[in-house]
Amino acid sequence: MFGLVYMVPLTVFTTYGIVAQMTGGRVPLAYIVTLIAMVFTARSYGLLSKAFPYAGSAYTYTQRSFGPGVGFLAGWALMLDYLFLPMINYLVIGIYLNAAFPAIANWVFILAAIALVTVLNVIGIVSVARTNFVIIAVQAIFIAVFVALSVGSISQGTTVDLMAPFTGTGAPDGFGVVAAGAAVLCLSFLGFDSVSTLAEETKDPTVKVPRAIMLTTLVAGALFIGISYVGHLVLPTHAFTDVDSAALDVMGVAGGQFLAAFFTAAYVAGATGSALASQASVSRILFAMGRDGVLPRGFFGRINKRFGTPVLAILAVSVVSLVAIWIDLGLLAEMISFGALIAFSAVNLSVVKHYFMGEKQREGVAVLHYLVLPLIGFALTIWLWTSLSPRTLIVGLIWLAIGVVYQLVITRGWRRPTPMIDLKE
DSSP, X not given: OHHHHHHOGGGGGTSHHHHHXXXXXXXXXXHHHHHHHHHHHHHHHHHHHHHOOSTTTHHHHHHHHHOHHHHHHHHHHHHHHHHHHHHHHHHHHHHHXXXXXXXXXXXXXXXHHHHHHHHHHHHOHHHHHHHHHHHHHHHHHHHHXXXXXXXXXXXXXXXXXXXXXXXXXXXXXXXXHHHHHHHHGGGGGHHHHHHGGGGGGSSSHXXXXXXXXXXXXXHHHHHHHHHHHHHHHHSOOOOOSOGGGTHHHHHHHHHHHHHHHHHHHHHHHHHHHHHHHHHHHHHHXXXXXXXXXXXXXXXXXXXXXXXXXXXXXXXXXXXXXXXXXXXXXXXXXHHHHHHHHHHXXXXXXXXXXXXXXXXXXXXXXXXXXXIIHHHHHHHHHHHHHHTSOHHHHHHHHHHHHHHHHHHHHHTTTTTSOOOOOOSOO
16 A cells, blocks of 8 residues: 555656657557566565565665665665655645646645645654555545546547557657656656565565565556556547646546546645655655664664654655755656666666575576576666666766765775664664
């Protein structure tokens, strides 16, 4: 449930207009490409969550496999998408509520959402879990209504080309633009990654966390492909009134003003749930890095005695999220995917390093499990990473360069080891 809420089943409409224009309307095809890559990576996360059932996700896995130095850089890249994911949820909340209530500025809705999510996260993970069930229920009802009204709308029109969501409009054409769209859509799959950050708060994590990771990936992937497929059949074009809120055009054709209003309510609820889950995850990653001394331990490595949560880390994420008031949706989406793909690549390699090289599991089918499949996942994530736009690669590489400089400072020019704590102890 945490993973599905984090991903938001309706997140398909977060970048629907952007990816539709990038791919010439072939959003479902782009999702299929992304899902294939994510299944390999989700499998690697599951294997490593068994070996290292601790908070910290890719940061912890890479740290334990390659050492604290490489682990820090993976955590730094992961922090980029985790810090930005709450932000993108606040931004789309502002975009859609402003479209519904034009008299109220975006930033008012953004601030209100940040305040609400921060309070719920400070109270604790139980409040997050309870809220998740309500949000999933609302989105499930909306999806059922959307599909029913869409089928009705399609059946009343002229002959429908069922392959149109895969063949597109022809402008732009080619598979390269589909790969670029698939790279952006990686942000939709960050939910399976977030599941691993709750390992220290899960009963029997070595069994439940890997299972939840794979189920979250497959269920969400099927939902994304299905919803985007229906959306293109309803409105087989990528010429939208506003590319950031393209979903409102689709809803208007499928079910008129009623469905548009219902969508806004369900989508905002989903975005709020995703912000809730993503802020919970990133605050725990910051806590893990603070506990290790990589980030200031006195600030990030502290747990509030009353609530049992990393309150200062949660507040830090809230402050960073204020950037949502000014940033562009397209750049924000691509930056999240940049950080995610770097972390995913590191996790796939960590399986090879830990199991194949470290534990020397190299006999029979182990070669397939611990070498071949992780390397396929690594190759796919690198391919998607190189498909991102030049501006995203430039900004992302600047972020990584800042991380290297920070690492130089805390290690005094690599003369000292990067701080690391024995989590087994």
